[in-house]
Amino acid sequence: MSAVVLAADVGTGEVLISMIGFFLFLLWFVLLFYVFADIIRSHDLSGWGKAIWTFLIIFLPYLGIFAYLVIRGHGMAARQAGGQVSPSGSSSYAVDIVGRDNSADELLKLAELHNSGKLDDADFAAAKARVLG
Numbered sequence: 001m002s003a004v005v006l007a008a009d010v011g012t013g014e015v016l017i018s019m020i021g022f023f024l025f026l027l028w029f030v031l032l033f034y035v036f037a038d039i040i041r042s043h044d045l046s047g048w049g050k051a052i053w054t055f056l057i058i059f060l061p062y063l064g065i066f067a068y069l070v071i072r073g074h075g076m077a078a079r080q081a082g083g084q085v086s087p088s089g090s091s092s093y094a095v096d097i098v099g100r101d102n103s104a105d106e107l108l109k110l111a112e113l114h115n116s117g118k119l120d121d122a123d124f125a126a127a128k129a130r131v132l133g
Helices: 002-009 012-041 047-059 061-082 092-099 103-116 121-132
Strands: none
Touching (some): 012 047, 047 061, 103 121
16 A cells, blocks of 8 residues: 555656666766776876776766766767778788689689680699699
8 A cells, every 4th residue: 555655756857767777877877988998998097097096986976977078078989999900901811812713713714714725724724723822
């Protein structure tokens, strides 16, 4: 019966305010992890700078995160993207492997050309030796 009385005492406005407060707390919590990750991955901060920012965020959480976002927030996206490998920045080895034809495919093409009569035995053997090594 007390649940019914509690439901009667809580109005729509209090539920809305509680939901807004919950989502603001959730937003702060997510920002906390993003800011800590950015502090750790930041190469232009010294160890003391990282310690000071961490101290500010732990002991003055809302003010510390707000100050960090205002002062250093402009470079957060660049620092986050710096740790990821983009397709244009991938290694030349991976591009070389993906970009070239497979030797098995080349051998199949040579065999088709040989079977159709477009390549004689000597040309087929030379091309096969070239593909295999």
